[in-house]
Amino acid sequence: MKKLFFPLLIITFILSALSHFMHWGAELEFGFAGLAILFAAGLLGKATESVAHYAGQRLGGFLNATFGNAAELIIAIFLIKEGLFDIVKASLTGAIIGNLLLVLGASAFVGGLKFKEQKFNVHLAGQNASLMLLGIIALFIPAIFVKTEHISEHDTMSISIIVAAFLIFAYIGWLIYSMFTHKDLLEDHVDTQADHGEKPAWTKGMSVVFLVVATVMVAFISEWLVHTLDTFSSRFGLSELFVGAFVVAIVGNAAEHSAAVMLALKNKMGAAVEIAVGSSLQIALFVAPVLVFISLLFGKEMNLIFTTIELAAIGVSVLIATSISRDGSTTWFEGKLLLIVYVILGVSFYFV
Template sequence: MNQKLFFTALIVLFVLSGVSHYGHWGTIPEFILSALAILFVAGFLGKATESVAHYAGQRLGGFLNATFGNAAELIIAIFLVRAGEFEMVKASITGSIIGNLLLVLGLSVLLGGLKYKEQTFNVQLAGHNSSLMILAVIALFIPAIFVSAEHFSIDQDRTLSISIAAILIIAYILWLIFSMITHKSILADEEVTTPDHGEEPAWSKTMSIVFLVVATVMTALVSEWLVHTLDSFSERFSLSAIFVGAFLIAIVGNAAEHSAAILLAMKNKIGAAVEIAVGSSLQIALFVAPVLVFVSMLFGETMDLVFTTIELAAIGVAVFIATSISRDGRTNWYEGALLLCVYVILGFAFYLV
C-alpha cells in the first residue's frame, strides 16, 4: 500500500470510528470500525517509530519501537482498569506477552528465514533476554501460588502484588541502565549490510517526532472507542473475557510490532526484530503490568497480579519455547513455524474456555 493510500484509509477509518462511537451506530459496526482504525493507527505509529529509530540507532530504535508499539495496549489497558475490567486486563497482558513471543517473533523469524537461510544476533543479548523472561514468569507465578496455597486475605494479596510490581519496575529500570549504558557495547549487534538497508526514512527527524506524538494521541482516542464496545461484543458472540483480552485485543494492539519487526527481519536485521518482539514482551511483563497495578490505585480499587492457571500456563509455555529457540542467537524459518504452531494451539484452547 503506497503512502498516500495508507494515509487516506487511516483518516477515513479514524473519522468513521469516531462518528460511529459518538453516533451510537451499534456494537458490531463500532467494534469493526474501531478495530480497523486501530490497525491503521498502530501502523502509523509503527512507521513514525521506525523513522525515529533510523536516527536513534538499531538497539535504541528497537527499544523505541517496542515502547511506542506498546502504547496502544497500555492505553487500552488503562481504560479497562478505569472500568474495573481487571480480568480482561490480565488476559490482555497475557495475550500481549504470548502474542509478541509467539506471533510477532514467529512471523519475523519465519519470513526472515525464508529470505535468508540463517540469521544471527547478539548471543549475550539473547541470554540476558532469556533470564529476564524467566524472571517475569517467576514474578507472575509467585502471587498465584502463595495467594492460593496460603489463603491470603485481600489486604495480603494487594500488599504482595504492590511489592512485586515495585520490584519489577526497579528490575526493568536497572536492565535499561545495564543494556543501554554500562554494557551497551557488549550487547550491540554488528551492522549487517545488504542492498536494501540504505533507504532513507520517510520523514525528517522533527517530522518523525511530531508524527509519533500525533499517532500516540490517535491511538488513545481509538483505544477508548474500542474498549467501549468490548462488553457487548463479547456477550453478542458468547466470547469469554479471557479470549477477547488474550487474542482479539492483543492482536489488534500488537499491529505496530507486527509490521515493524517483520520488515526488519526481512531486511536481515533480526537483532532489531528480536529487540522489538522479545523486548516488547519484557516491557509488558516487567513494566506495563506493574504500572497498571499503581494506576488502578488511582481509580480507588487495586488490581492484583494474581493470574489464572491457564494464563500462567500460556505465559510459561511461550517463554519456554521462545527461550529455547532464541538462546543461541541464531534463527531459521523452521523455528518461526514452531513458534506459530504453539500460538495456534493456545488460540484454540483459549477459544474453547
C-alpha cells in the same frame, strides 16, 4: 499505494471516530476501527524504522515497544477504572504471549522465507532470556504461595505491591544496563549501518513527530474498539478470558505486529526481536506492576495474582521463545513453531 497511504489513514480514522461517537452500530464501529488501526500501526512501524536509522536498531525497537504498549496501558487503565481486573490480567497475558509467539513467530517466519537465517546479538538474546525467566518467577511464586497457603486478601495485596516495586526496579536497572553501561555489547552493529544503504523516510524531527502522532491515533482507536467488544463477544459467544487474552491483546499490539514483520523482511531481525521480546518484558516488568499502583489511585486494589491458566500460557510461551531465540538466530521453521504454539493456546482459551 504510498501516495494513498496518508489519505486512507485520515479517512479510516475519521470514519472510526464518527462511527464511535454517532453510534453507527457495533459491527461498523468494529470494522472501521479495525481498518483504522491497521493504517495507524503501519505509520507507527514506518516512523519507528526511520527513528532506528538515526538512533540505532535497539533504541528504535525500544521506542516502538514503548509507544506500542501505550495503547495497552491506556486500555488497561480504562478497564481498571471499571473494576474489570480479570480482563486486565487476561489482556496482559495475551500481550505477553502475543508478542513472544505471534509477533516474534510471524517475524521469524516471514523473514525466514526471504533470508535463509537471520542473526541478531547473542548477548542481547541471553539477557532477554534471563529477564523473561525473572518475569515468570515474579508471577509464579506469589500465585503459588497465595493459592496453596490461603493468604488473606490484605496480605496478598501487600505481596503484590512489594513484588511490583521490585519488578519496576529491575526494569529500570535493565534500561540503564542496556542503554548506557553495556550499550555497545548489546548493539547490533551490522544492522545499524545506515539501513543497508537505504535513506530514511523522514528527517529525525519528523520521524519523532510521526511516532508520537501514530501512537496517539492507535490509543484512541484502541479505546473505541474496546467499546465494541461486549457486543462482539456476546454475539459470537466468546468468554471474557478469550476476549482479553486474544482480541484485546491483538488490537493493543497491532503496532508491534506490523513494525516487527516489516523490519524482519529487511533482514533487521535484531530490531524485530527488540520489539517482540522487548515489548513482552516491558509488559511483565513494568506495565503490569505499574497497573497495580494505578489501581490504588482509583481506590480499587488489583493484585498481581494471575490464574493458573494464564500462568501456564505465559510459562510455555517464555519456554519456547527462550529456547528458539537464545542462540541469536532464527529461521522460518522456528517461526512456524512459535505460531503453532500460539494457535494451540488460542484454541484452548476459546473453549474455556
